[in-house]
Amino acid sequence: MKTWFAAAILAVGAAHASLATAQEVTLALPTTSLVFLPNYVAADRGFWQKRGLEVKSPIISGAGSSNAVLSGGADFTTIGPGSTLRLIARGQKLSIIGTTVDRFLLEFVLRKDVAARLPAKPDADLATRVKALKGVSFGVDSINGYSHSFLRYLSGRYGLDPERDVVVSPVQPGNLVPSLAAKRIDGFIYGQPWSLQAVNDADGVIWISGVSGDVPELAPFAYMITIAKPETCQQRRAICENLMAGLQDALDFIHADPEGTYEVLRRKLPQMNPDLLRQALDVVRPAIPRSTETKLEAIAKAQEFGLIGGMMEANEQVTDWQPYIDNSFVRR
Numbered sequence: 001m002k003t004w005f006a007a008a009i010l011a012v013g014a015a016h017a018s019l020a021t022a023q024e025v026t027l028a029l030p031t032t033s034l035v036f037l038p039n040y041v042a043a044d045r046g047f048w049q050k051r052g053l054e055v056k057s058p059i060i061s062g063a064g065s066s067n068a069v070l071s072g073g074a075d076f077t078t079i080g081p082g083s084t085l086r087l088i089a090r091g092q093k094l095s096i097i098g099t100t101v102d103r104f105l106l107e108f109v110l111r112k113d114v115a116a117r118l119p120a121k122p123d124a125d126l127a128t129r130v131k132a133l134k135g136v137s138f139g140v141d142s143i144n145g146y147s148h149s150f151l152r153y154l155s156g157r158y159g160l161d162p163e164r165d166v167v168v169s170p171v172q173p174g175n176l177v178p179s180l181a182a183k184r185i186d187g188f189i190y191g192q193p194w195s196l197q198a199v200n201d202a203d204g205v206i207w208i209s210g211v212s213g214d215v216p217e218l219a220p221f222a223y224m225i226t227i228a229k230p231e232t233c234q235q236r237r238a239i240c241e242n243l244m245a246g247l248q249d250a251l252d253f254i255h256a257d258p259e260g261t262y263e264v265l266r267r268k269l270p271q272m273n274p275d276l277l278r279q280a281l282d283v284v285r286p287a288i289p290r291s292t293e294t295k296l297e298a299i300a301k302a303q304e305f306g307l308i309g310g311m312m313e314a315n316e317q318v319t320d321w322q323p324y325i326d327n328s329f330v331r332r
Contacts, residue, residue: 001202024055027226028065028074029057034192035224037265038100039078044264050240054197062142069094069227076243077099078226080146081302082311088324089316090169094227094274095326098244100251101224104210104305106150107195110136110187111180113283121267122205125212132295139179139188147189149309154208154215156308177202193272193280200276211283217224218305220300223287233326244292244329254269254288261285296321 029036039057042048048055058069063083068074070092079102088094089317117120148168155162160170171179176188179201188194191211198204208214226247233240254261262281265306269277299321306312318324 002311012096013126016060016195019330022049022052023239024054024056025243026056026058027076027078027243028060028068029077030060030062030065030079032269034265034280035101036078037254037261037284038247039282040268041261042246044267045250045253045260047249047253048243048246048314051237051246051247053242055243055246062145063106066094066227069229075205075232075239075240075291076228077228078224080145081222082149082224083300084227085306085318085319086301086312086316089312093230094324095147095230095233096222096225096227096294096299097240097326097329098247098292099222099224099227099298100226100247100291100292101287102220102222102289102298104215104218104221104223105191105284105287106147106189106204106321107191107212108133108138108150108187108189108208109180109195109198110207111112111202112205114186115207122207124183126154126208127158130154130160132206133160133182134165136186137167137169139169139176139190141170141173141176141190143168143170144310149311150189150210153305153309174178176214177204180204180258183234192283193276194284196279197273197276200279204214208278211287218301219306220295220298222294225294226292230326233329240329245331248292248331251288251290251292255290257330260284291330293327296325298324304312 039079042056065077065079065085066087071079084094089244118132120128138151151160173190173194176190176194177197179185180188180198195206199206210218230238262278265277265281273278303318307317
């Protein structure tokens with residue numbers, strides 16, 4: 001009994017010592033969304049804590065997360081590439097140290113009655129479906145944001161004028177499906193779980209789907225990247241190694257344990273309909289890569305999207321992204 005008690009005391013002491021020496025880091029997130037699934041898993045399953053990190057993840061809206069890294073208000077952020085690529089192109093010093101989603105996830109959703117009167121069918125070729133959208137009104141999460149840029153990107157490639165041929169209105173993500181159901185908009189451009197919710201609850205039709213491969217030239221696409229200032233990883237390399245190792249553990253877990261991953265999301269998003277959440281996870285999970293490695297091709301495609309979609313100016317184009325990608329923290 002005494003031996004067991006002494007061992008227990010030592011174990012508790014070791015645990016407290018580990019917590020006491022845990023290094024606090026801040027990894028800002030721009031919003032709460034399924035696209036941050038690897039971050040949620042790393043935190044929920046203790047993958048960072050096991051590596052001696054206490055990771056705080058405040059919500060800093062939109063591009064504010066990237067700016068927080070630059071100002072020193074956050075050590076890292078996981079974010080879409082748009083703001084990061086613009087900042088780098090404008091001379092700001094940032095390093096891309098990992099990718100946690102490598103497939104383009106946005107989708108065009110239409111009301112069934114709207115889709116039925118268009119001069120195309122949902123299974124038509126992409127060019128025909130894009131051109132058929134003339135006169136449609138869309139809700140997007142923000143003007144000049146990713147959803148709006150997706151419309152501009154496809155319009156630029158297939159001859160639709162996104163400023164004259166369609167009507168675009170900013171709608172908060174939580175109001176997209178109710179607005180569709182109330183016929184205040186003909187459709188919207190966004191990702192999961194709202195796309196599926198529209199199909200399930202508002203007579204929605206998926207018209208164009210990035211995640212299902214309707215736009216193959218956007219694959220691979222660095223959809224969610226983790227960034228830091230170069231000096232952060234030069235001066236505190238172990239922190240960057242452990243942060244990315246924890247995210248790699250999360251990627252491994254997501255692919256090995258779908259049910260465990262679903263439970264993580266249930267805890268993170270308790271207000272969401274469980275069946276909808278499970279369906280959305282089935283859509284998003286294949287977009288989670290097996291490795292945190294950032295592919296040069298995926299960044300180049302993100303830049304092309306930004307240029308055509310109006311998120312970047314022509315004079316902001318970077319010809320070689322390799323110096324801004326640091327894959328040295330990838331677990332081989």
